[in-house]
Amino acid sequence: MKPCTVSRFGYGVPAFVLGAALGLTAAPAKADDLIVALSTFSEETLVPWAGSGQRKTYLDLVYEYLTYVDPATQETVPGLAQSWSASDDGLNWTFTLREGVTFSNGDSLTSADVAYSIERMIREDSRAGPSSVMRRAIAAVETPDDRTVVVTLNTPDHELAQGYFGASQQLGIVSKSYFDAVGEEAAEANPVGTGPYEFERLVSGSEILMVLRDDMDDGHWRASPEFDRVIFRVVPEESTRVAMLRTGEADIAPIGFDSIPTLRDAGLSIVSAPATWSPVIRFGGLVQTSEDRYNPDAPWAAREVRQALNYAVDKQEIIDALFQGEATIAASDTPVPAWENVAPYPYDPERARELLAEAGYPNGFDITLRSFTTTPGAELPLMAEAVALYWQDIGVNVTIEPIDWPALRSAWTEGRANDYVWTHRGFPFASAANGLEAGFTANSLFASYTTPELEDMIAAFGQEPDADRRTEMFTEIGQHLRDEAAAVFIALANEPYGVSAKVGDWDISTSYIWNFDQVGRAGQ
Amino acid sequence: MLRVIATRMIEASIALLLMSLAIFLFTRLTGDPVALMLGDGATAADRAALAQEMGLDRPLPVQYLEYLGNVLTGDFGMSLTAGGQPALTLVLDRLPASLALAGVALVFTLVLGVLFGVAASVRRNSGVDIAARLIALVGQSVPSFWLGIMLMYVFAVQLGWLPTSGYGRWDHYVLPALTMGLFTLAAVTRLVRSSMLEALGSEYIKLARIKGLSEAVVIWKHALANSLIPVITFMGTFFAVMITGAVIVETVFAWPGIGRLAYESILSRDFPVVQAVVLIITALFIIANLIVDILYVIVDPRMRSKS
DSSP states (O other): OOTHHHHHHHHHHHHHHHHHHHTOOOOOOOTTOEEEEESOOTTOOOSTTSSOGGGHHHHTTTOOOSEEEOTTTOOEEESSEEEEEEOTTSOEEEEEEOTTOBOTTSOBOOHHHHHHHHHHHHSTTOOOTTHHHHHHHEEEEEEEETTEEEEEESSOOTTTTTTTTBTTSSOOOOOHHHHHHHOHHHHHHSOOOSSSEEEEEEETTTEEEEEEOSSOTTOOSSOOOOOSEEEEEEOOOHHHHHHHHHHTSOSEEEOOGGGHHHHHHTTOEEEEEEEEEOOEEEESSEETTOGGGBOTTSGGGSHHHHHHHHHTOOHHHHHHHHSTTOEEEOSSSSOOGGGTTSOOOOOOHHHHHHHHHHTTOTTOOEEEEEEOOOSSOTTHHHHHHHHHHHHHHTTOEEEEEEOOHHHHHHHHTTSSOOSSEEEEOOOOOSSHHHHHHHHHOTTSTTOOEEOHHHHHHHHHHHHOOOHHHHHHHHHHHHHHHHHTTOEEEOEEEEEEEEEOTTBOSOOOOSTTOOOGGGOOBTTO | OHHHHHHHHHHHHHHHHHHHHHHHHHHTTSOOHHHHHSOTTOOHHHHHHHHHHTTTTSOHHHHHHHHHHHHHTTOOOBOSSSTTOBHHHHHHHHHHHHHHHHHHHHHHHHHHHHHHHHHHHHTTTSHHHHHHHHHHHHHHHSOHHHHHHHHIIIIIIISOOSOSSOSSSTHHHHHHHHHHHHHHHHHHHHHHHHHHHHHHTSHHHHHHHHTTOOHHHIIIIIIHHHHHHHHHHHHHHHHHHHHHHHHHHHHHTTOOSHHHHHHHHHHTTOHHHHHHHHHHHHHHHHHHHHHHHHHHHHHOHHHHHHO
16 A cells, blocks of 8 residues: 555544534524533434423423413413312313414314323333323313313322323323324424424534414414524533533523522522422331331331431521522422421430430431432432431431442332432422322322321321312421421522523423423513 | 454354343343333233233243244344334434444544554653543543533533533534543543553664654654554444444433444343344444454554464
8 A cells, every 4th residue: 555545544534523513513603592402312313202291491491281370379380281179089171272272383273182191101111200100190182172081080189180181290282184185204203282482403412493473473372482492402410511601601590509609790690499409317117007118127217216317407597508598498308398386306315315215216327328320410419428427416427339320220219128218309289289198108109108197197088079178288298298308308499501692581390291382581 | 364364253243142142131130121112000910911912921032932933034033122123223213323423533532542642652751642541530530420511501502602411513512522532532542652652762763864854754653653543443342432422422412323322222122122232233244253353454464474
């Protein structure tokens, strides 16, 4: 071979690679676009049933739900369903649809669309989080006329409208006629919904572009968007999202509590979704109603020990130091207003030591605490460190094991009595009944604590049709969880977003419902 | 030459086979995708049903042999999470972005590394030499996630010269390529400097000077040509460092390449995608080393006579 081959080899490869790169360019953002930087696009699939609820951050612009939550009152308000009613036994639900709603392809919303959306959500191949629970619950869906959907359940659910059928869950409504016309594959790649925005483009791992529908001269029934285009960028690293906010490359981005002072100093504002998650420490092996998942020999099987571990932690200090004050002390599990009257455990290390001695552990014991990070929840490992120090103070020796969320979640749901405790983000369900079922009944793989007494209380609550009585019963359950110290309750934490000067009026106030279609422009 | 390539191909097949087994087992050691897909409140029966539907309930040897058989026919399996897309498609979609970034970083590294190395060796102990040695020290000791964030804060946030992150325009390449290349730049600089010093002190350089050749020809043609051999030897390794470093650099700079795909699919325990990414990266590494071997034969006459 001739020597000149060297240079051909040496520069040919990079040149090819550069050429390949130039062919793949995303459209530049326009000055009047709203740019939202998210930590993940999750599965990047575009229909409600094809993945996790994390995709709602962007899909909620396209799909709409039967009911919504009023941010001010937390009441369930009409969405695509104008009204709804349930039979006294909670087994039959009738939804009456709003009139005049159209999909972005021009089709009108009918009961057949809702029935089809439910059917796809509970079909065997559905990958949505609540699909298996919903599949078990739903017996039949009927459409007596174009505007009426009747749902029959196998077990009573008095909160179906705000729970699995509400905007905080995943039952976004798709157009059946569109699926029939173009086929499943095409319809799933190019979604059509009743929301104010239309899906325009997905660049895998990079951006999703949504544009305002052009058939909205008379406005949209729910939202009055002020941005013509919303661009979602996926930026997994939090410091990068913070940098983007500072340079104007992003207008809204979820951030960690740590970054709040930096962003405020740089002249940006912070909008917090209040109490969307509840940092907590869960005990392993306390599912008393399941033989495999109960370990009566664990030190924390004694109530006094669990109470001691609660008394030992100065929660306000953790909130001030780690959560920048963006949290309140949790009295019980799962952030719901009904438990506001339950009194939290005060910080009382002396009482904690007494309780440990009463339980037969005057010199403490060894405990393993597992922790991981998520979004929100980057602070959980630091919280674990802080808790470990407080526990050390009353003689409990803590070994911290860092782990990632998937590994923890797998171990958690294996159906064994886990011999460790772990940090968790809580069960922020819109429906109290769903949250209790998930967290505190043996039927759920995610239960970490339950007793026969608690299961009875939850079952009775599930059957009770009277709303006032339900509120009372729910408060009693919260008080019970607190008194039994079912977990070490730390805080009800907010979820902070950094917001650029381009954004005017915007508030996000409920968990798992995203309203990037209602972001106001500054100066308008 | 053909024998070298043939031997390498056999070695490559064995390496890929071992890698496929290792990655198949390692991905399954901690957690599974079923637990992640289940909604809070799912039951043991739900878990079993989902595992069965995804074929994850069968014995591991059965799963592995089936996987291996499929891979041989080019079928890497379907992604467990991304809407059932073929894992290979996902990887190949993201590959150009990674190759482009690594390519830019490699070119920048080689050009600057050679310049710094030569300058440092010719002007030994001068300011240039000290600067080059400083770059080498910093480049090899600073972790890339920290360097990336620092570069972003200086050049994007403070000075406003470059975008913080993203993908699509030429200026998106600068910071990630710099971050990705600095470690290698340091290594190339050190390699070139030391082998240039050795070459400049050798007899044939003295002869070239006695012959009256200009200093530029002596340095750039005679001394450098021989000093590049160790650089070429390490090029395969440099490439591997860059591609594996891509997991961090692509995550920090929101670059849609296979590094981030690997990170994301590990987080979602999407076994087929993790396996496909690792096998493709292994294959790239093997190809890069094969190219190095061939280049080596071309530039070094001693190798030619041996083969």
